[in-house]
Amino acid sequence: MGQRILILNTAAVQRMLARMAHEIAEANEESGRVALVGIQRGGVTLARRLAERLAMIWGHPVPVGALDVSLHRDDLDQRLAPEVHPTLIPFDVNDRTVVLVDDVLFSGRTIRAAMDALNDLGRPRRIQLATLIDRGHRELPIKADFVGKNVPTALEERIEVCLSEVGGGGEDAVFLERP
Amino acid sequence: MSWTRRHLLDIQSLTAEEIVTVLDTARALKEVGRRAIKTFPALRGKTVVNLFVEPSTRTRTSFELAEQRLSADIVNFTAEASSLRKGETLKDTARNLEAMNVDFIVIRHSAAGAPHFLARVLQAHVINAGDGAHEHPTQALLDLFTIRERKGRIEGLNVTIIGDILYSRVARSDIWGLTKLGARVTLCGPSTLVPREFEQLGCRVTYDLKEAIRDADVINLLRIQHERQRRTMFPGVQEYIQFFGINPARMAWTKPDVLIMHPGPINRGVEIDSETADGERSVILEQVTNGMAVRMAVLFLVNGGRGPQEVIAA
Structure with a gap:
Protein backbone atom coordinates (compact mmCIF):
# COMPACT_ATOMS: atom_id res chain seq x y z
CA MET A 1 0.00 0.00 0.00
CA GLY A 2 1.41 3.34 -1.07
CA GLN A 3 1.61 6.62 0.77
CA ARG A 4 -0.53 9.67 -0.04
CA ILE A 5 0.92 12.86 1.40
CA LEU A 6 -0.94 16.17 1.40
CA ILE A 7 1.52 18.79 0.18
CA LEU A 8 -0.82 21.74 -0.44
CA ASN A 9 -4.22 22.60 1.06
CA THR A 10 -6.96 24.94 -0.14
CA ALA A 11 -5.41 28.09 1.31
CA ALA A 12 -1.99 27.29 -0.14
CA VAL A 13 -3.44 26.67 -3.62
CA GLN A 14 -5.40 29.95 -3.44
CA ARG A 15 -2.30 31.91 -2.45
CA MET A 16 -0.29 30.35 -5.24
CA LEU A 17 -2.93 31.18 -7.85
CA ALA A 18 -3.14 34.78 -6.59
CA ARG A 19 0.61 35.15 -6.94
CA MET A 20 0.68 33.52 -10.38
CA ALA A 21 -2.07 35.87 -11.59
CA HIS A 22 -0.03 38.86 -10.48
CA GLU A 23 3.08 37.46 -12.15
CA ILE A 24 1.16 36.98 -15.40
CA ALA A 25 -0.16 40.55 -15.12
CA GLU A 26 3.32 41.89 -14.45
CA ALA A 27 4.80 40.06 -17.44
CA ASN A 28 2.12 41.25 -19.86
CA GLU A 29 1.67 44.97 -20.18
CA GLU A 30 -0.69 44.64 -23.13
CA SER A 31 -3.41 42.96 -21.12
CA GLY A 32 -5.93 43.10 -23.98
CA ARG A 33 -3.86 40.63 -25.99
CA VAL A 34 -3.69 37.94 -23.33
CA ALA A 35 -5.79 34.78 -23.45
CA LEU A 36 -5.55 31.74 -21.20
CA VAL A 37 -5.74 28.22 -22.60
CA GLY A 38 -6.12 25.31 -20.21
CA ILE A 39 -4.85 21.90 -21.23
CA GLN A 40 -7.52 19.18 -20.90
CA ARG A 41 -8.32 18.14 -18.36
CA GLY A 42 -6.49 19.43 -15.28
CA GLY A 43 -5.45 22.77 -16.77
CA VAL A 44 -8.92 23.93 -17.80
CA THR A 45 -10.22 24.67 -14.31
CA LEU A 46 -6.97 26.39 -13.35
CA ALA A 47 -7.11 28.55 -16.49
CA ARG A 48 -10.63 29.65 -15.56
CA ARG A 49 -9.55 30.56 -12.04
CA LEU A 50 -6.52 32.49 -13.21
CA ALA A 51 -8.66 34.33 -15.77
CA GLU A 52 -11.08 35.40 -13.03
CA ARG A 53 -8.24 36.77 -10.95
CA LEU A 54 -6.66 38.51 -13.94
CA ALA A 55 -10.02 40.07 -14.85
CA MET A 56 -10.08 41.65 -11.38
CA ILE A 57 -6.50 42.88 -11.66
CA TRP A 58 -6.91 44.28 -15.18
CA GLY A 59 -10.53 45.38 -14.91
CA HIS A 60 -11.62 43.64 -18.12
CA PRO A 61 -12.61 40.07 -19.00
CA VAL A 62 -9.87 37.68 -20.11
CA PRO A 63 -10.71 35.04 -22.74
CA VAL A 64 -10.32 31.40 -21.69
CA GLY A 65 -10.11 28.30 -23.86
CA ALA A 66 -9.68 24.56 -23.43
CA LEU A 67 -7.16 22.61 -25.50
CA ASP A 68 -7.07 18.86 -26.00
CA VAL A 69 -3.61 17.62 -26.89
CA SER A 70 -4.28 13.89 -27.22
CA LEU A 71 -4.28 14.03 -31.03
CA HIS A 72 -0.78 15.49 -31.02
CA ARG A 73 0.82 13.13 -28.53
CA ASP A 74 3.98 11.32 -29.64
CA ASP A 75 3.17 7.97 -28.02
CA LEU A 76 -0.21 7.17 -29.58
CA ASP A 77 0.80 3.74 -30.86
CA GLN A 78 2.55 2.78 -27.62
CA ARG A 79 -0.45 2.97 -25.31
CA LEU A 80 -4.20 2.51 -25.37
CA ALA A 81 -5.89 5.36 -27.19
CA PRO A 82 -6.37 8.29 -24.81
CA GLU A 83 -9.72 9.85 -24.16
CA VAL A 84 -10.25 12.78 -26.51
CA HIS A 85 -11.85 15.85 -24.96
CA PRO A 86 -13.22 18.82 -26.85
CA THR A 87 -11.00 21.72 -27.82
CA LEU A 88 -12.90 24.96 -27.27
CA ILE A 89 -11.05 28.13 -28.19
CA PRO A 90 -13.71 30.86 -28.43
CA PHE A 91 -11.31 33.52 -29.72
CA ASP A 92 -8.78 34.04 -32.51
CA VAL A 93 -5.33 32.94 -31.31
CA ASN A 94 -3.58 34.87 -34.10
CA ASP A 95 -1.42 37.65 -32.72
CA ARG A 96 -2.39 36.93 -29.12
CA THR A 97 -0.27 36.17 -26.11
CA VAL A 98 -1.49 32.74 -25.16
CA VAL A 99 -0.76 31.52 -21.65
CA LEU A 100 -0.95 27.73 -21.63
CA VAL A 101 -2.10 26.46 -18.26
CA ASP A 102 -1.55 22.94 -16.92
CA ASP A 103 -1.76 21.44 -13.46
CA VAL A 104 1.48 19.43 -13.42
CA LEU A 105 4.58 19.92 -15.56
CA PHE A 106 6.52 16.66 -15.88
CA SER A 107 8.24 15.34 -19.03
CA GLY A 108 7.24 18.39 -21.09
CA ARG A 109 5.75 16.17 -23.79
CA THR A 110 2.23 17.40 -23.11
CA ILE A 111 3.40 20.99 -23.58
CA ARG A 112 5.17 20.06 -26.82
CA ALA A 113 1.90 18.52 -28.03
CA ALA A 114 -0.04 21.56 -26.81
CA MET A 115 2.15 23.95 -28.79
CA ASP A 116 1.60 21.85 -31.92
CA ALA A 117 -2.14 21.74 -31.28
CA LEU A 118 -2.21 25.49 -30.74
CA ASN A 119 -0.30 26.16 -33.95
CA ASP A 120 -3.03 24.28 -35.84
CA LEU A 121 -5.46 26.93 -34.66
CA GLY A 122 -3.37 29.92 -35.69
CA ARG A 123 -0.14 31.75 -34.96
CA PRO A 124 -0.01 33.28 -31.51
CA ARG A 125 2.33 36.23 -31.09
CA ARG A 126 3.76 34.61 -27.98
CA ILE A 127 3.15 31.47 -25.94
CA GLN A 128 3.80 31.41 -22.20
CA LEU A 129 3.43 28.50 -19.80
CA ALA A 130 1.87 28.47 -16.35
CA THR A 131 1.80 25.34 -14.19
CA LEU A 132 0.61 24.78 -10.66
CA ILE A 133 3.23 22.13 -9.92
CA ASP A 134 6.60 21.59 -11.56
CA ARG A 135 7.76 18.11 -10.58
CA GLY A 136 10.91 17.99 -12.71
CA HIS A 137 12.08 15.10 -14.95
CA ARG A 138 11.91 17.06 -18.18
CA GLU A 139 12.54 15.07 -21.37
CA LEU A 140 12.36 18.12 -23.64
CA PRO A 141 13.84 21.62 -23.47
CA ILE A 142 10.72 23.21 -21.98
CA LYS A 143 10.50 25.58 -19.02
CA ALA A 144 7.50 27.19 -17.32
CA ASP A 145 7.18 30.98 -17.13
CA PHE A 146 4.91 30.89 -14.08
CA VAL A 147 5.17 28.13 -11.47
CA GLY A 148 2.98 27.65 -8.42
CA LYS A 149 5.37 25.34 -6.62
CA ASN A 150 8.42 23.28 -7.50
CA VAL A 151 8.03 19.80 -6.05
CA PRO A 152 11.08 17.57 -6.44
CA THR A 153 9.83 14.04 -7.03
CA ALA A 154 11.11 10.57 -7.72
CA LEU A 155 10.19 9.20 -11.13
CA GLU A 156 7.81 6.57 -9.76
CA GLU A 157 5.96 9.05 -7.53
CA ARG A 158 2.79 10.75 -8.70
CA ILE A 159 1.27 14.17 -8.14
CA GLU A 160 -2.49 14.40 -7.80
CA VAL A 161 -4.18 17.79 -8.06
CA CYS A 162 -7.76 17.94 -6.72
CA LEU A 163 -9.76 21.10 -7.36
CA SER A 164 -13.02 21.95 -5.67
CA GLU A 165 -14.91 22.32 -8.99
CA VAL A 166 -14.03 18.83 -10.18
CA GLY A 167 -14.60 16.15 -7.57
CA GLY A 168 -12.47 17.83 -4.91
CA GLY A 169 -15.37 17.80 -2.46
CA GLY A 170 -15.32 21.60 -2.15
CA GLU A 171 -11.63 21.64 -1.24
CA ASP A 172 -8.45 22.18 -3.21
CA ALA A 173 -5.60 19.85 -2.43
CA VAL A 174 -2.38 18.58 -3.97
CA PHE A 175 -1.11 15.15 -2.96
CA LEU A 176 2.17 13.36 -3.51
CA GLU A 177 1.63 9.62 -3.98
CA ARG A 178 4.39 7.11 -3.34
CA PRO A 179 3.96 3.57 -4.61
CA MET B 1 -13.59 5.01 -21.77
CA SER B 2 -12.70 1.52 -22.85
CA TRP B 3 -11.06 0.42 -26.05
CA THR B 4 -8.49 -2.35 -26.24
CA ARG B 5 -9.27 -3.78 -29.69
CA ARG B 6 -6.76 -3.79 -32.53
CA HIS B 7 -9.43 -4.17 -35.19
CA LEU B 8 -12.98 -3.13 -35.96
CA LEU B 9 -14.57 -6.16 -37.56
CA ASP B 10 -18.23 -5.97 -36.60
CA ILE B 11 -20.73 -4.44 -34.19
CA GLN B 12 -21.97 -7.78 -32.94
CA SER B 13 -18.89 -8.40 -30.80
CA LEU B 14 -18.69 -4.86 -29.34
CA THR B 15 -20.01 -3.97 -25.90
CA ALA B 16 -22.34 -1.01 -25.38
CA GLU B 17 -19.47 0.72 -23.57
CA GLU B 18 -17.11 0.26 -26.52
CA ILE B 19 -19.71 1.69 -28.89
CA VAL B 20 -20.15 4.72 -26.62
CA THR B 21 -16.36 5.18 -26.55
CA VAL B 22 -16.32 5.44 -30.35
CA LEU B 23 -19.22 7.91 -30.31
CA ASP B 24 -17.58 10.08 -27.65
CA THR B 25 -14.26 10.10 -29.48
CA ALA B 26 -16.02 10.97 -32.74
CA ARG B 27 -17.78 13.87 -31.04
CA ALA B 28 -14.44 15.39 -30.07
CA LEU B 29 -12.99 14.75 -33.54
CA LYS B 30 -15.96 16.23 -35.38
CA GLU B 31 -14.98 19.65 -34.04
CA VAL B 32 -11.61 19.39 -35.82
CA GLY B 33 -13.49 19.45 -39.14
CA ARG B 34 -14.61 23.01 -38.45
CA ARG B 35 -11.09 24.35 -37.96
CA ALA B 36 -8.98 26.13 -40.52
CA ILE B 37 -6.37 23.37 -40.28
CA LYS B 38 -8.31 20.12 -40.34
CA THR B 39 -5.45 17.66 -40.01
CA PHE B 40 -3.55 16.43 -37.01
CA PRO B 41 -0.61 14.04 -36.76
CA ALA B 42 -2.17 11.11 -34.89
CA LEU B 43 -1.33 8.58 -37.66
CA ARG B 44 1.73 10.35 -39.04
CA GLY B 45 4.09 7.85 -40.64
CA LYS B 46 1.48 5.07 -40.69
CA THR B 47 0.35 3.52 -43.94
CA VAL B 48 -3.29 2.70 -44.58
CA VAL B 49 -4.40 0.53 -47.47
CA ASN B 50 -7.95 0.98 -48.64
CA LEU B 51 -8.62 -2.45 -50.08
CA PHE B 52 -11.94 -2.08 -51.82
CA VAL B 53 -12.55 -5.34 -53.59
CA GLU B 54 -16.17 -4.34 -54.07
CA PRO B 55 -17.02 -0.96 -55.59
CA SER B 56 -17.80 1.96 -53.30
CA THR B 57 -17.44 5.69 -53.70
CA ARG B 58 -18.99 7.17 -50.60
CA THR B 59 -17.43 4.89 -47.99
CA ARG B 60 -14.02 4.89 -49.64
CA THR B 61 -13.95 8.66 -49.98
CA SER B 62 -15.07 9.05 -46.39
CA PHE B 63 -12.33 6.71 -45.16
CA GLU B 64 -9.76 8.46 -47.34
CA LEU B 65 -10.62 11.88 -45.96
CA ALA B 66 -10.63 10.51 -42.42
CA GLU B 67 -7.18 9.00 -42.99
CA GLN B 68 -5.89 12.24 -44.48
CA ARG B 69 -7.10 14.23 -41.50
CA LEU B 70 -5.13 11.87 -39.26
CA SER B 71 -2.04 12.44 -41.46
CA ALA B 72 -1.72 8.80 -42.55
CA ASP B 73 -0.09 7.74 -45.83
CA ILE B 74 -2.73 6.19 -48.06
CA VAL B 75 -2.69 3.52 -50.73
CA ASN B 76 -5.88 2.87 -52.64
CA PHE B 77 -6.45 -0.54 -54.03
CA THR B 78 -9.52 -1.30 -56.08
CA ALA B 79 -10.73 -4.56 -57.50
CA GLU B 80 -10.61 -3.39 -61.10
CA ALA B 81 -6.95 -2.48 -60.93
CA SER B 82 -5.68 -5.31 -58.77
CA SER B 83 -4.19 -8.74 -59.08
CA LEU B 84 -7.35 -10.15 -57.56
CA ARG B 85 -8.62 -9.83 -61.10
CA LYS B 86 -5.77 -12.07 -62.21
CA GLY B 87 -6.78 -14.80 -59.80
CA GLU B 88 -4.69 -13.92 -56.77
CA THR B 89 -6.30 -15.05 -53.54
CA LEU B 90 -7.25 -12.56 -50.84
CA LYS B 91 -4.70 -14.14 -48.55
CA ASP B 92 -1.87 -13.65 -51.02
CA THR B 93 -2.90 -10.09 -51.78
CA ALA B 94 -3.01 -9.30 -48.08
CA ARG B 95 0.32 -10.95 -47.34
CA ASN B 96 1.93 -8.98 -50.13
CA LEU B 97 0.53 -5.80 -48.68
CA GLU B 98 1.87 -6.78 -45.30
CA ALA B 99 5.29 -7.43 -46.77
CA MET B 100 5.22 -3.74 -47.68
CA ASN B 101 4.85 -2.88 -43.97
CA VAL B 102 1.29 -1.68 -44.11
CA ASP B 103 -0.14 -0.65 -40.72
CA PHE B 104 -3.87 -0.56 -41.43
CA ILE B 105 -6.11 -2.34 -43.90
CA VAL B 106 -9.58 -0.96 -44.54
CA ILE B 107 -11.38 -3.68 -46.44
CA ARG B 108 -14.59 -3.89 -48.37
CA HIS B 109 -15.30 -7.32 -49.74
CA SER B 110 -18.27 -9.19 -51.19
CA ALA B 111 -17.58 -12.20 -48.96
CA ALA B 112 -18.86 -12.11 -45.41
CA GLY B 113 -16.03 -12.70 -42.95
CA ALA B 114 -13.23 -11.46 -45.22
CA PRO B 115 -12.10 -8.83 -42.65
CA HIS B 116 -12.11 -11.43 -39.88
CA PHE B 117 -9.95 -13.68 -42.03
CA LEU B 118 -7.43 -10.87 -42.62
CA ALA B 119 -7.33 -10.04 -38.93
CA ARG B 120 -6.38 -13.66 -38.22
CA VAL B 121 -3.58 -13.91 -40.77
CA LEU B 122 -2.06 -10.41 -40.62
CA GLN B 123 -0.34 -8.21 -38.06
CA ALA B 124 -1.94 -5.02 -39.44
CA HIS B 125 -5.01 -3.38 -37.92
CA VAL B 126 -8.09 -4.38 -39.92
CA ILE B 127 -11.21 -2.25 -40.32
CA ASN B 128 -14.31 -3.67 -41.94
CA ALA B 129 -15.78 -1.28 -44.52
CA GLY B 130 -18.53 -3.72 -45.42
CA ASP B 131 -18.37 -7.50 -45.91
CA GLY B 132 -21.03 -9.09 -48.08
CA ALA B 133 -24.43 -9.02 -46.42
CA HIS B 134 -22.81 -9.46 -43.01
CA GLU B 135 -21.86 -6.11 -41.41
CA HIS B 136 -20.92 -2.52 -42.15
CA THR B 289 -20.42 14.51 -42.35
CA ASN B 290 -20.60 12.37 -39.23
CA GLY B 291 -19.25 9.37 -41.14
CA MET B 292 -15.86 11.03 -41.39
CA ALA B 293 -15.72 11.83 -37.68
CA VAL B 294 -16.69 8.26 -36.79
CA ARG B 295 -14.10 6.76 -39.14
CA MET B 296 -11.43 9.06 -37.72
CA ALA B 297 -12.41 7.87 -34.25
CA VAL B 298 -12.18 4.21 -35.25
CA LEU B 299 -8.73 4.63 -36.82
CA PHE B 300 -7.55 6.63 -33.82
CA LEU B 301 -8.82 4.04 -31.31
CA VAL B 302 -7.52 0.88 -33.00
CA ASN B 303 -4.11 2.56 -33.36
CA GLY B 304 -3.73 2.46 -29.58
CA GLY B 305 -0.98 0.21 -28.31
CA ARG B 306 -1.30 -2.59 -25.81
CA GLY B 307 0.15 -0.83 -22.78
CA PRO B 308 -1.77 0.38 -19.77
CA GLN B 309 -3.74 3.56 -20.20
CA GLU B 310 -1.79 5.78 -17.84
CA VAL B 311 -3.03 9.16 -16.74
CA ILE B 312 -1.68 11.94 -18.93
CA ALA B 313 1.10 14.07 -17.46
CA ALA B 314 0.64 12.92 -13.88
Missing part, protein backbone atom coordinates in the same frame (compact mmCIF):
# COMPACT_ATOMS: atom_id res chain seq x y z
CA PRO B 137 -19.83 -1.40 -38.69
CA THR B 138 -18.75 2.18 -39.45
CA GLN B 139 -22.12 2.86 -41.09
CA ALA B 140 -23.91 1.70 -37.94
CA LEU B 141 -21.61 3.82 -35.79
CA LEU B 142 -22.29 6.93 -37.85
CA ASP B 143 -26.03 6.21 -37.73
CA LEU B 144 -25.84 5.89 -33.94
CA PHE B 145 -23.75 9.06 -33.74
CA THR B 146 -26.28 11.00 -35.83
CA ILE B 147 -29.22 9.77 -33.78
CA ARG B 148 -27.51 10.55 -30.48
CA GLU B 149 -26.45 13.99 -31.64
CA ARG B 150 -29.96 14.87 -32.82
CA LYS B 151 -32.03 13.16 -30.12
CA GLY B 152 -29.61 13.38 -27.22
CA ARG B 153 -29.92 9.66 -26.51
CA ILE B 154 -30.50 6.28 -28.08
CA GLU B 155 -31.98 4.31 -25.21
CA GLY B 156 -35.76 4.06 -25.40
CA LEU B 157 -36.08 5.44 -28.95
CA ASN B 158 -38.21 3.70 -31.57
CA VAL B 159 -36.17 3.14 -34.69
CA THR B 160 -37.80 1.73 -37.82
CA ILE B 161 -35.70 0.31 -40.63
CA ILE B 162 -37.52 -0.04 -43.94
CA GLY B 163 -36.47 -1.88 -47.06
CA ASP B 164 -34.23 -4.70 -48.09
CA ILE B 165 -33.24 -6.09 -44.72
CA LEU B 166 -32.32 -9.55 -45.95
CA TYR B 167 -29.43 -8.42 -48.13
CA SER B 168 -28.40 -5.43 -46.05
CA ARG B 169 -25.20 -5.39 -44.01
CA VAL B 170 -26.20 -1.92 -42.85
CA ALA B 171 -29.40 -3.31 -41.35
CA ARG B 172 -27.53 -6.04 -39.48
CA SER B 173 -24.96 -3.66 -38.03
CA ASP B 174 -27.66 -1.11 -37.18
CA ILE B 175 -29.77 -3.76 -35.44
CA TRP B 176 -26.83 -4.89 -33.31
CA GLY B 177 -25.81 -1.37 -32.40
CA LEU B 178 -29.28 0.01 -31.72
CA THR B 179 -30.40 -2.91 -29.57
CA LYS B 180 -27.14 -2.90 -27.58
CA LEU B 181 -27.74 0.76 -26.75
CA GLY B 182 -31.35 0.16 -25.76
CA ALA B 183 -33.40 1.32 -28.76
CA ARG B 184 -36.51 -0.57 -29.91
CA VAL B 185 -36.04 -1.64 -33.52
CA THR B 186 -38.88 -2.28 -35.96
CA LEU B 187 -38.26 -3.76 -39.38
CA CYS B 188 -40.61 -3.24 -42.30
CA GLY B 189 -40.63 -4.10 -46.00
CA PRO B 190 -41.77 -6.80 -48.40
CA SER B 191 -42.03 -10.14 -46.59
CA THR B 192 -39.55 -11.70 -49.02
CA LEU B 193 -36.91 -9.17 -47.93
CA VAL B 194 -37.86 -8.94 -44.24
CA PRO B 195 -38.06 -12.50 -42.93
CA ARG B 196 -39.61 -13.15 -39.53
CA GLU B 197 -36.31 -14.73 -38.44
CA PHE B 198 -35.01 -11.23 -37.69
CA GLU B 199 -37.22 -11.23 -34.61
CA GLN B 200 -34.56 -13.47 -33.07
CA LEU B 201 -32.22 -10.45 -33.07
CA GLY B 202 -34.63 -8.65 -30.76
CA CYS B 203 -36.51 -6.69 -33.43
CA ARG B 204 -40.18 -6.31 -34.21
CA VAL B 205 -41.18 -7.23 -37.77
CA THR B 206 -44.22 -5.73 -39.47
CA TYR B 207 -45.40 -5.53 -43.06
CA ASP B 208 -47.75 -2.60 -42.45
CA LEU B 209 -45.96 0.69 -43.20
CA LYS B 210 -48.36 2.90 -41.27
CA GLU B 211 -47.99 0.79 -38.17
CA ALA B 212 -44.21 0.73 -38.62
CA ILE B 213 -43.69 4.48 -38.81
CA ARG B 214 -46.48 5.85 -36.58
CA ASP B 215 -44.48 5.79 -33.34
CA ALA B 216 -41.01 6.00 -34.85
CA ASP B 217 -38.48 8.54 -33.57
CA VAL B 218 -36.14 7.58 -36.40
CA ILE B 219 -36.88 6.08 -39.82
CA ASN B 220 -33.89 4.55 -41.57
CA LEU B 221 -34.52 3.81 -45.24
CA LEU B 222 -32.45 1.25 -47.08
CA ARG B 223 -31.83 0.99 -50.77
CA ILE B 224 -33.11 -2.01 -52.68
CA GLN B 225 -29.85 -3.83 -53.37
CA HIS B 226 -30.34 -4.99 -56.93
CA GLU B 227 -26.75 -6.17 -57.13
CA ARG B 228 -27.14 -8.54 -54.21
CA GLN B 229 -30.37 -10.21 -55.26
CA ARG B 230 -29.97 -13.46 -57.06
CA ARG B 231 -33.56 -13.44 -58.26
CA THR B 232 -36.30 -10.89 -58.06
CA MET B 233 -37.41 -10.83 -54.47
CA PHE B 234 -40.19 -8.31 -54.88
CA PRO B 235 -42.83 -8.01 -57.60
CA GLY B 236 -41.77 -4.63 -58.94
CA VAL B 237 -40.52 -1.15 -58.21
CA GLN B 238 -43.96 0.42 -58.61
CA GLU B 239 -45.43 -1.95 -56.11
CA TYR B 240 -42.58 -1.25 -53.67
CA ILE B 241 -43.22 2.50 -53.98
CA GLN B 242 -46.92 1.95 -53.46
CA PHE B 243 -46.51 -0.06 -50.27
CA PHE B 244 -43.24 1.17 -48.72
CA GLY B 245 -42.11 4.39 -50.41
CA ILE B 246 -41.82 7.40 -48.09
CA ASN B 247 -43.41 10.62 -49.35
CA PRO B 248 -45.05 13.71 -47.82
CA ALA B 249 -48.45 12.00 -47.51
CA ARG B 250 -46.89 9.23 -45.44
CA MET B 251 -44.79 11.65 -43.43
CA ALA B 252 -48.14 12.95 -42.16
CA TRP B 253 -48.54 9.64 -40.29
CA THR B 254 -45.30 10.12 -38.36
CA LYS B 255 -44.29 12.01 -35.24
CA PRO B 256 -43.50 15.65 -36.12
CA ASP B 257 -39.89 15.31 -34.92
CA VAL B 258 -39.07 12.03 -36.67
CA LEU B 259 -35.61 11.81 -38.26
CA ILE B 260 -35.29 10.47 -41.81
CA MET B 261 -32.03 8.64 -42.43
CA HIS B 262 -30.58 6.84 -45.43
CA PRO B 263 -27.12 5.28 -45.80
CA GLY B 264 -27.02 6.20 -49.50
CA PRO B 265 -26.93 6.01 -52.39
CA ILE B 266 -30.57 7.04 -52.63
CA ASN B 267 -32.87 5.73 -55.32
CA ARG B 268 -34.92 8.92 -55.52
CA GLY B 269 -38.56 8.20 -56.13
CA VAL B 270 -38.27 4.61 -54.90
CA GLU B 271 -37.66 4.21 -51.16
CA ILE B 272 -38.00 7.97 -50.66
CA ASP B 273 -39.25 10.84 -52.80
CA SER B 274 -37.13 13.93 -53.42
CA GLU B 275 -39.21 16.27 -51.31
CA THR B 276 -38.76 14.13 -48.19
CA ALA B 277 -35.11 13.33 -48.90
CA ASP B 278 -34.31 17.04 -49.09
CA GLY B 279 -36.86 18.04 -46.43
CA GLU B 280 -36.31 19.38 -42.96
CA ARG B 281 -36.68 16.00 -41.23
CA SER B 282 -33.91 14.51 -43.36
CA VAL B 283 -30.46 14.13 -41.78
CA ILE B 284 -29.01 12.24 -44.74
CA LEU B 285 -26.21 14.73 -45.40
CA GLU B 286 -25.39 15.03 -41.70
CA GLN B 287 -24.83 11.28 -41.78
CA VAL B 288 -22.16 11.82 -44.43
